Amino acid sequence: MTLQDRLMARIERIPESGCWIWLGCVDTAKGYGFIGSGMEAPKVLKTHRASWLLFRGEIPEGLQVLHHCDVTCCVNPYHLFLGTNQDNVDDKVRKGRGGLAKITPEEVEKVRSLCLSGLPQRDVADMFGISQTQVSRITLKKRWKHI
Numbered sequence: 001m002t003l004q005d006r007l008m009a010r011i012e013r014i015p016e017s018g019c020w021i022w023l024g025c026v027d028t029a030k031g032y033g034f035i036g037s038g039m040e041a042p043k044v045l046k047t048h049r050a051s052w053l054l055f056r057g058e059i060p061e062g063l064q065v066l067h068h069c070d071v072t073c074c075v076n077p078y079h080l081f082l083g084t085n086q087d088n089v090d091d092k093v094r095k096g097r098g099g100l101a102k103i104t105p106e107e108v109e110k111v112r113s114l115c116l117s118g119l120p121q122r123d124v125a126d127m128f129g130i131s132q133t134q135v136s137r138i139t140l141k142k143r144w145k146h147i
Helices: 002-007 047-053 085-095 105-116 121-128 132-139
Strands: 011-012 018-022 033-036 044-047 064-067 080-085
Touching: 002 033, 002 047, 011 044, 033 047, 044 047, 044 080, 047 080, 064 085, 080 085, 105 121, 105 132, 121 132
Parallel strands: none
Antiparallel strands: 011 018, 033 044, 064 080
């Protein structure tokens, strides 16, 4: 059985959304599906990446396979697109999901400004509804580096 046969045998097509939901092994923390490559040197592939390879072609070095639909276990190749890690972060922010998306780029600048003025990080965190750890990471440019 080919990789494509194995992938297609374990999906459920959702007509309302167009998603092809992977019903096999899934990472419970993030929801991404996994499938064995079945090649001579076997390795495990994320199912959305396998779908891209099978239906759309190679994945250039440095690019990731991202979801238009934001359903991590979706393997519909037309719900997928290629992008950089920064594209992925920007997509999350634009769509209002993920830890970074709780505040806007303008608010990131305000968080840094308030912290540099001496306001305690805990107070800044409370003002923006984020954790003190996030404030620290933003201030140290470990998060939102591009701002």
